[in-house]
Every structure is written in C-alpha cells, then in structure tokens.
Amino acid sequence: KQEVTQIPAALSVPEGENLVLNCSFTDSAIYNLQWFRQDPGKGLTSLLLIQSSQREQTSGRLNASLDKSSGRSTLYIAASQPGDSATYLCAVKGNNNDMRFGAGTRLTVKP
Amino acid sequence: DGGITQSPKYLFRKEGQNVTLSCEQNLNHDAMYWYRQDPGQGLRLIYYSQIVNDFQKGDIAEGYSVSREKKESFPLTVTSAQKNPTAFYLCASSITGGWDEQYFGPGTRLTVT
Numbered sequence: 001k002q003e004v005t006q007i008p009a010a011l012s013v014p015e016g017e018n019l020v021l022n023c024s025f026t027d028s029a030i031y032n033l034q035w036f037r038q039d040p041g042k043g044l045t046s047l048l049l050i051q052s053s054q055r056e057q058t059s060g061r062l063n064a065s066l067d068k069s070s071g072r073s074t075l076y077i078a079a080s081q082p083g084d085s086a087t088y089l090c091a092v093k094g095n096n097n098d099m100r101f102g103a104g105t106r107l108t109v110k111p
Numbered sequence: 112d113g114g115i116t117q118s119p120k121y122l123f124r125k126e127g128q129n130v131t132l133s134c135e136q137n138l139n140h141d142a143m144y145w146y147r148q149d150p151g152q153g154l155r156l157i158y159y160s161q162i163v164n165d166f167q168k169g170d171i172a173e174g175y176s177v178s179r180e181k182k183e184s185f186p187l188t189v190t191s192a193q194k195n196p197t198a199f200y201l202c203a204s205s206i207t208g209g210w211d212e213q214y215f216g217p218g219t220r221l222t223v224t
Contacts, residue, residue, distance in 0.1 A: 034213070043201055043217040043218045089176075098156075103151055
C-alpha cells in the first residue's frame with residue numbers, strides 16, 4: 001500500500017527566502033504526483049501536476065520535481081511572500097484511481 | 112463560472128441521525144470523489160465514481176453511502192453507523208478517472224454531537 005510522507009510538518013521562514021518542501025512515497029509505480037495548496041478551512045487548490053514520465057513542472061515562483069526511482073518529490077518556492085502561507089499537500093496517483101495524500105506541510109511566511 | 116460547489120459549509124447533527132452532504136460540479140467531468148480530512152492526517156478516500164450510475168468504495172467507506180444518478184451530482188450520506196463522523200469532507204472531480212488532475216470543492220465541516 002502506497003504511503004506518502006511530508007517532512008517537515010510545519011515550517012516558518014522570513015519573507016523573501018527560497019524554500020523547499022519535501023514529499024516521499026514508498027511505491028515508485030505511480031501515474032502522477034500533484035501538489036496542492038490548502039488555506040485554513042478551505043478546499044484544495046491544484047498547484048502543479050507531474051506525470052510519471054516527467055521530471056519537473058514550473059508555474060511562476062513554483063517548481064516541482066519528481067524522482068520516481070528514489071520515491072521523492074520537492075516543491076521549490078522562490079522569493080516567498082506572506083501570501084504563500086498555507087498548508088501544502090502532495091498526492092500520488094497509482095493504480096485503480098488510487099490517490100494517496102500526505103498529511104501536508106504547514107508553511108508560515110513572516111513579513 | 113465552472114467549478115465544484117459543496118453545501119452547506121458547516122453542518123451540525125445529533126448522534127444517530129443520517130446526514131447528506133451535497134456536491135455539484137458543472138465542469139462536465141466524468142469522475143467524482145469524496146474524501147475525509149482529519150487534523151494532522153492526509154485526505155482519505157471514501158467513495159469515488161468514474162461514470163454515472165457507478166461508484167466504488169475507497170479506503171474508509173464503512174458508515175457512508177453515495178449515489179450517482181446524474182453526471183453533475185455526487186451526494187454523500189453519513190449514516191449513524193459511522194462511528195466518528197466529525198470531520199472536514201471534501202468533494203473532487205476529474206475529467207476522467209485516469210491520469211488527469213483532480214479539482215476540489217470548498218469542503219463541508221460536519222460536527223456530530
């Protein structure tokens with residue numbers, strides 16, 4: 001059974017820092033990996049989707065990488081802003097429409 | 112505007128009562144999903160449906176039921192058999208049940224006392 005782990009559970013950084021969020025998964029047989037943002041009490045907003053054949057995806061200040069063989073993905077946020085404060089979740093899709101989520105990293109960017 | 116709507120945002124029920132959570136999408140997506148989110152845990156799949164009149168159990172289907180009579184609607188009923196129903200419930204959809212992105216609704220917070 002696929003297990004998805006996100007470390008650290010919480011992260012606090014000063015505004016302007018570049019930062020990396022980590023996601024690891026136990027089964028490398030995946031279809032895709034998706035990074036989401038969740039604001040308190042709200043639904044999930046998709047940030048980036050990486051297909052299993054891809055190694056990275058970029059959107060603005062965000063860059064997500066995927067290394068299937070090592071079971072890892074990273075989300076890089078450049079020049080962080082207070083508005084980036086949220087919980088970031090990664091989710092891995094495997095066989096039979098089976099999507100597994102990590103518990104998330106709660107990011108706080110201090111002005 | 113295209114999107115997924117969930118209602119209500121907050122729901123309160125007494126223990127022993129069934130309650131139905133609404134999920135509607137106007138994205139013309141074939142697949143729809145229900146997840147449960149508890150503090151400090153990842154989302155867990157309750158049920159999903161890849162096409163009208165068909166649905167499959169997820170990891171934690173016990174105590175829940177669904178129907179998919181229309182493409183745009185996928186209501187979730189939390190029955191009295193669900194032992195710990197207080198949670199944040201999220202509905203999602205995707206174009207198909209395959210490799211594409213899932214889009215999420217705003218969620219319903221259910222509190223059972």
